[in-house]
Amino acid sequence: DTEVTQTPKHLVMGMTNKKSLKCEQHMGHRAMYWYKQKAKKPPELMFVYSYEKLSINESVPSRFSPECPNSSLLNLHLHALQPEDSALYLCASSHSGDLTEAFFGQGTRLTVV
Amino acid sequence: AQSVSQHNHHVILSEAASLELGCNYSYGGTVNLFWYVQYPGQHLQLLLKYFSGDPLVKGIKGFEAEFIKSKFSFNLRKPSVQWSDTAEYFCAVNARRDDKIIFGKGTRLHILP
Numbered sequence: 001d002t003e004v005t006q007t008p009k010h011l012v013m014g015m016t017n018k019k020s021l022k023c024e025q026h027m028g029h030r031a032m033y034w035y036k037q038k039a040k041k042p043p044e045l046m047f048v049y050s051y052e053k054l055s056i057n058e059s060v061p062s063r064f065s066p067e068c069p070n071s072s073l074l075n076l077h078l079h080a081l082q083p084e085d086s087a088l089y090l091c092a093s094s095h096s097g098d099l100t101e102a103f104f105g106q107g108t109r110l111t112v113v
Numbered sequence: 114a115q116s117v118s119q120h121n122h123h124v125i126l127s128e129a130a131s132l133e134l135g136c137n138y139s140y141g142g143t144v145n146l147f148w149y150v151q152y153p154g155q156h157l158q159l160l161l162k163y164f165s166g167d168p169l170v171k172g173i174k175g176f177e178a179e180f181i182k183s184k185f186s187f188n189l190r191k192p193s194v195q196w197s198d199t200a201e202y203f204c205a206v207n208a209r210r211d212d213k214i215i216f217g218k219g220t221r222l223h224i225l226p
Binding site for chain 2: 031033041042043044045048050055056090094096101102103104105106107
């Protein structure tokens, strides 16, 4: 199984809503990532979890809150988002250490209205 | 901190033309290098990777890339492109023992049938 599965595929939410994005992998990877990708732009790193601990936070606003309940799951909790947060949110996983190669999920296309 | 620059933002070629996309990285230490492809409406897929060893690496779909350490470069090549190669191509770098994977701005490749 070389898949990273993200749910939902699409999400529309209001600025006062609370929602969560989910990501799952069963490759035994110990590093998991959240990236944000706007149209015609490269993926921008948001968070990295290594061995279930938050290792990198790229100065992401607190309205985005990541969570890693176990080594296979990664969540991104969303609260009080702005329309400019509309984007494709990508989850990825990799082995941690020297041979980091990220496998990406299909993404969740988020629209904030 | 590591960074990546891609020289060509938009490339238009005819089928059967040869392709070379430039990628330069900035980092003083040992790196892992990647090329990812994103077909329209699809998720990121790994084309090829360089960790160590032979600096000429072959990937999927006839792509190859050459790591030139002295030039901090990792250019992507394909001898004869096909219409189905129309996609966005991202170069990415990861510093060894750092879980961060940073993407270049991407090159949009359009192949004319």
